Amino acid sequence: DVVMTQSPLSLPVTPGQPASISCRSSQSLVNSDGETFLTWFQQRPGRSPRRLIYMVSNRDSGVPERFSGSGSGTDFTLKISKVEADDVGVYYCMQSTHWPRTFGQGTKVEIK
Amino acid sequence: EEQVVESGGGLVQPGGSLRLSCKGSGFTFSDYWMSWARQAPGKGLEWVAIIKSDGSVKMYVDSVKGRFTISRDNAKNSVFLQVDSLRVEDTAVYYCARDFFRSGDVWGQGTTVTVSS
Numbered sequence: 001d002v003v004m005t006q007s008p009l010s011l012p013v014t015p016g017q018p019a020s021i022s023c024r025s026s027q028s029l030v031n032s033d034g035e036t037f038l039t040w041f042q043q044r045p046g047r048s049p050r051r052l053i054y055m056v057s058n059r060d061s062g063v064p065e066r067f068s069g070s071g072s073g074t075d076f077t078l079k080i081s082k083v084e085a086d087d088v089g090v091y092y093c094m095q096s097t098h099w100p101r102t103f104g105q106g107t108k109v110e111i112k
Numbered sequence: 113e114e115q116v117v118e119s120g121g122g123l124v125q126p127g128g129s130l131r132l133s134c135k136g137s138g139f140t141f142s143d144y145w146m147s148w149a150r151q152a153p154g155k156g157l158e159w160v161a162i163i164k165s166d167g168s169v170k171m172y173v174d175s176v177k178g179r180f181t182i183s184r185d186n187a188k189n190s191v192f193l194q195v196d197s198l199r200v201e202d203t204a205v206y207y208c209a210r211d212f213f214r215s216g217d218v219w220g221q222g223t224t225v226t227v228s229s
Contacts, residue, residue, distance in 0.1 A: 039215035041157070048207060048219040049149075049157065055213055092157055096214040100173040101159035 002026050002095050006104035012112045013087075019080040021107045023093035028073050030097070037096040040069055040078045043106075044089040052091075053078065085111055114138040114218050116208045121223030124198055132193040132223055134208030139218075142166070142186040145211035148193045150204035151222075158204075162211065163191060176202075198227045 003026040013019045029036045040053040051060050053069035056076060066081040080087055088111055093104040120132040134146070147162040161172045161182040170182050181194040191208060203226050209216025 037214045043157075048221055049209075049216070050219070051215060051217050054215050054217070058213070060217060094157070094159075094215060099171055101162075101215075103157045103159070106156045 001100060002029075002098050002102050004093055004095055004102050004104040006091075006093060006107050009105060009107055011107055011109045013080075013083040013109060014112045015085060016082050019083050019087075019109065021078045021091055021093075021109075023071075023076045023078070023104050025074045025076075025095055027098070029076075029095050030073060035097075036072065038069075038071065038076050039094045039096065040067075041092045041094065042087075042089050043092065047089075049092070080109075083109070083111075114210070116210060116218055116220040118206065118208045118220040118223040121206065121225045123226045123228065125229050126198060126200060126227055128198050128227070129194070129196045130198070130225060132195065132206055132208075132225070134191045134193075134220060136189045136191075136210065136218075139210070141189040146184060146191040147209045147211050147216055148182060148191075148206060149209060149216070150202075150206045150225075152201070152204045155204075160206070161193060195225065198225070200227050203227045 005024045007022045038056045041049040043049045052063050057069045068079050070077050090106040090108050092106050116136045118134045148160045163170050163182045167184050179197045184191040205222040207222045208220045210218040
């Protein structure tokens with residue numbers, strides 16, 4: 001199975017400041033068609049997961065522009081340009097290029 | 113509003129069975145692959161199973177193969193997860209998700225399965 005490794009696992013942030021989460025895969029997430037299936041989810045406390053970004057950099061409808069995804073191959077990043085209090089929660093990356101789909105361990109974002 | 117709603121969780125003894133249900137609304141259910149994922153208490157997410165829009169393709173994570181069965185009834189806008197031979201380590205919140213661009217874009221609130229004697 002593809003192992004997804006996130007860092008950091010805990011991220012204290014100051015409101016208004018940027019934040020960045022790294023996600024690395026144990027093998028390339030590019031498929032034979034040149035597509036890369038890397039997704040970012042947000043899970044607020046006590047809530048279901050919410051998809052933020054799909055296929056590396058495509059923001060879902062209703063997701064604030066301060067969230068952006070980038071990367072290629074085995075190295076990916078989720079950036080929050082200016083953190084808000086509402087962004088508290090756990091963020092997961094997930095690959096779906098290979099079966100089974102696998103998630104990173106999660107990064108807990110908290111406000112300082 | 114596009115949504116999915118799970119039901120069917122509960123407390124069951126090791127070796128027991130449950131049938132989890134998920135009903136979709138607000139979208140053309142038969143157009144989408146559907147998935148089940150789970151989250152053990154205090155732990156991360158795990159993708160469990162997925163089924164193609166017409167039910168012709170089903171895939172499972174190794175840890176549930178032979179014990180869990182995913183199915184769907186497009187006439188009822190529903191997807192199901194039959195969970196048999198349950199183990200303590202299957203205790204989790206089970207989420208249903210609509211699949212779009214190979215990941216879940218609409219998630220339910222989850223249904224809790226507790227396996228304990």
